[in-house]
Amino acid sequence: MKLSEIDTPAVLIDVDRAEANLERFQAYADSHKLAVRPHIKTHKLPRFAKRQVELGAVGITCQKIGEAEVMADAGLKDIFLPYNIIGKSKLDRLVALNKRVQLAVTADSEATVNGLAAAFRKQPKSLIVLVECDTGAGRCGVQSPQEAVALAKLIEASEGLKFAGFMTYPKNGGISENEAFLSAAKQLALDAGLDPRIISNGGSPDMWRAHEVTTATEHRPGTYIYMDRFQVAKGVGSFDDCALTVLATIVSRPTGNRAIIDAGSKSLTSDTLGMEGFGRIVEYPDAVITSLSEEHGTIDLSACGNKPQIGERVRIIPNHACVVSNLFDKVNLISGDEVVEIADVAARGRVD
Ligand SMILES: Cc1ncc(COP(=O)(O)O)c(C=O)c1O
Numbered sequence: 001m002k003l004s005e006i007d008t009p010a011v012l013i014d015v016d017r018a019e020a021n022l023e024r025f026q027a028y029a030d031s032h033k034l035a036v037r038p039h040i041k042t043h044k045l046p047r048f049a050k051r052q053v054e055l056g057a058v059g060i061t062c063q064k065i066g067e068a069e070v071m072a073d074a075g076l077k078d079i080f081l082p083y084n085i086i087g088k089s090k091l092d093r094l095v096a097l098n099k100r101v102q103l104a105v106t107a108d109s110e111a112t113v114n115g116l117a118a119a120f121r122k123q124p125k126s127l128i129v130l131v132e133c134d135t136g137a138g139r140c141g142v143q144s145p146q147e148a149v150a151l152a153k154l155i156e157a158s159e160g161l162k163f164a165g166f167m168t169y170p171k172n173g174g175i176s177e178n179e180a181f182l183s184a185a186k187q188l189a190l191d192a193g194l195d196p197r198i199i200s201n202g203g204s205p206d207m208w209r210a211h212e213v214t215t216a217t218e219h220r221p222g223t224y225i226y227m228d229r230f231q232v233a234k235g236v237g238s239f240d241d242c243a244l245t246v247l248a249t250i251v252s253r254p255t256g257n258r259a260i261i262d263a264g265s266k267s268l269t270s271d272t273l274g275m276e277g278f279g280r281i282v283e284y285p286d287a288v289i290t291s292l293s294e295e296h297g298t299i300d301l302s303a304c305g306n307k308p309q310i311g312e313r314v315r316i317i318p319n320h321a322c323v324v325s326n327l328f329d330k331v332n333l334i335s336g337d338e339v340v341e342i343a344d345v346a347a348r349g350r351v352d
Pocket of ligand 1: 039205220223224
């Protein structure tokens with residue numbers, strides 16, 4: 001099947017670019033003796049998770065139990081879930097998952113640890129738990145190295161749980177704060193006789209500086225496989241590295257400077273990540289996608305010399321590739337003009 005036969009809106013994944021992105025970061029990490037544990041939330045496809053492991057990843061990261069269940073079903077064996085797992089239904093699923101794979105989770109409160117401990121106390125296989133640290137991003141995480149070690153001690157003292165180290169999802173550009181927090185937590189843990197063998201750092205925006213966080217033993221990039229407009233803005237790669245595009249058709253040209261595409265917020269998402277516009281049109285880089293309704297994207301062509309015609313097809317690099325993956329049941333894997341496979345996005349919608 002050729003690219004021209006795909007109906008729109010549709011997601012295209014350039015497999016050659018994705019492969020090059022994976023190989024480039026794995027080589028960088030290998031050269032710095034840093035383990036790679038990719039976050040699969042970006043692609044949600046078992047085939048890419050397996051490829052990441054083949055290339056040298058020590059395991060994968062999933063955000064939700066539902067994603068991890070899909071990956072375990074597909075044969076992935078080593079899964080990190082950096083999330084506070086709360087509530088009986090999820091804890092029951094966690095117990096079942098821990099029987100099938102090498103599993104680790106995070107906790108940032110006594111309440112989470114106590115819930116995990118109650119679920120795992122009578123289990124023959126302990127659950128590995130890392131302490132999540134807020135090193136500057138302002139999301140989950142204990143607020144100081146002292147709190148991190150206090151929680152580490154509680155984990156270690158809890159029957160059914162095994163403390164294994166610290167995890168953070170850092171602030172973009174917050175390398176020195178991150179290193180200061182993690183190295184202090186590690187030292188305090190060692191002083192307390194604990195073994196913080198995994199120090200897990202993450203994110204694509206600072207991934208080429210991952211080696212500067214010298215305390216980290218592993219890095220969890222997610223978006224690096226596809227890249228997107230935000231990562232390009234952060235200098236992580238170029239538009240030529242972007243593997244995921246949304247194929248759309250120009251369905252209306254109501255005025256000289258306005259075009260409408262058949263991709264709206266249900267295809268591109270309304271995520272701007274603080275940038276102007278809702279994506280970059282590859283064929284018309286000076287065009288601005290100014291607004292989205294659910295099934296329409298409105299484009300301002302005033303800066304374009306050349307303007308598209310009704311029926312023309314365009315490819316859009318979204319602001320944020322990961323959220324686009326979650327919107328489509330299937331993606332088209334392409335190489336050049338050929339569609340090499342239409343893949344089910346197996347872990348899409350697994351937000352539970
Ligand atoms: C806990 C965690 N680790 C890793 C990642 C991967 O980050 P990125 O997509 O910037 O590579 C994310 C992204 O949201 C995350 O939440």
